[in-house]
Amino acid sequence: MGTPEPSTVAHARLDQQIQALETRLAREQRRVPASVIHDRVRQERARFANARVLTFVPILVERAVRAGIRSGAESLPGWAERTARELLATELPRRWAHTQGVARAATRIAHLVAPAESDTLIAAAWLHDIGYASPVNVTGFHPLDGARYLHDRGVDPRVCALVAHHAGAAAVAELLGLSHELARFPDERGPVRDALWYCDMTTSPTGEPVSFTDRMAEIEARRGPDDPVVRALAVNRPERAAAVRRTQRRIDLATSLGPRMARMSAA
Numbered sequence: 001m002g003t004p005e006p007s008t009v010a011h012a013r014l015d016q017q018i019q020a021l022e023t024r025l026a027r028e029q030r031r032v033p034a035s036v037i038h039d040r041v042r043q044e045r046a047r048f049a050n051a052r053v054l055t056f057v058p059i060l061v062e063r064a065v066r067a068g069i070r071s072g073a074e075s076l077p078g079w080a081e082r083t084a085r086e087l088l089a090t091e092l093p094r095r096w097a098h099t100q101g102v103a104r105a106a107t108r109i110a111h112l113v114a115p116a117e118s119d120t121l122i123a124a125a126w127l128h129d130i131g132y133a134s135p136v137n138v139t140g141f142h143p144l145d146g147a148r149y150l151h152d153r154g155v156d157p158r159v160c161a162l163v164a165h166h167a168g169a170a171a172v173a174e175l176l177g178l179s180h181e182l183a184r185f186p187d188e189r190g191p192v193r194d195a196l197w198y199c200d201m202t203t204s205p206t207g208e209p210v211s212f213t214d215r216m217a218e219i220e221a222r223r224g225p226d227d228p229v230v231r232a233l234a235v236n237r238p239e240r241a242a243a244v245r246r247t248q249r250r251i252d253l254a255t256s257l258g259p260r261m262a263r264m265s266a267a
Contacts, residue, residue, distance in 0.1 A: 102203045
């Protein structure tokens with residue numbers, strides 16, 4: 001068996017270095033989905049496919065990827081918007097219109113949550129209904145399917161959990177026999193969760209602002225009494241309403257006291 005060519009050894013070493021770089025960046029940049037890090041690293045690596053000198057390739061790749069992250073091109077909300085658009089805009093335009101409305105609402109009230117959490121809220125708003133898209137739909141229960149899809153792509157676990165439990169999903173999962181599967185995602189109870197529910201529960205299917213009462217009436221009329229989502233309202237309607245009330249109270253406080261004082265008062 002012959003000795004490997006020096007160039008083969010060098011390329012193998014480079015591949016190892018690039019893999020280590022990707023792992024390190026994914027660990028450091030928890031706010032950026034691992035799949036985004038992977039794609040960006042591979043894209044930058046491809047630019048040097050014909051390079052004769054490989055020594056500095058890992059450094060140059062790292063600089064380019066970090067620059068993209070700093071510029072916001074690889075931000076979590078930006079990735080979330082692109083992903084939702086790709087999955088929903090063509091196949092489910094009405095669902096995409098609703099999603100855009102929910103994301104607009106989340107952007108509008110993001111000042112109500114801690115600054116470090118605003119990206120989480122906005123990303124979850126963009127992604128909350130991707131489980132309806134055919135490439136994502138596995139069980140037919142869109143909160144769970146969306147959360148699993150995001151988890152498999154290395155998205156922030158908190159965003160996955162917010163998607164999994166949005167709008168009282170636990171009560172629907174109970175009726176569908178999917179409570180055990182949903183339980184892998186923790187259900188946080190706080191201002192970010194409330195805000196996501198508020199945005200969803202006050203946005204019409206076409207993306208326009210509506211009252212909570214009108215939204216509930218529209219869901220019941222559109223889905224019918226036998227739909228699990230409607231049947232679950234007997235359990236989760238009060239919880240949905242409470243999340244909307246708490247968020248509205250934070251909005252009112254922010255209007256009168258300012259965002260920072262509102263966050264402190266509502267904590």
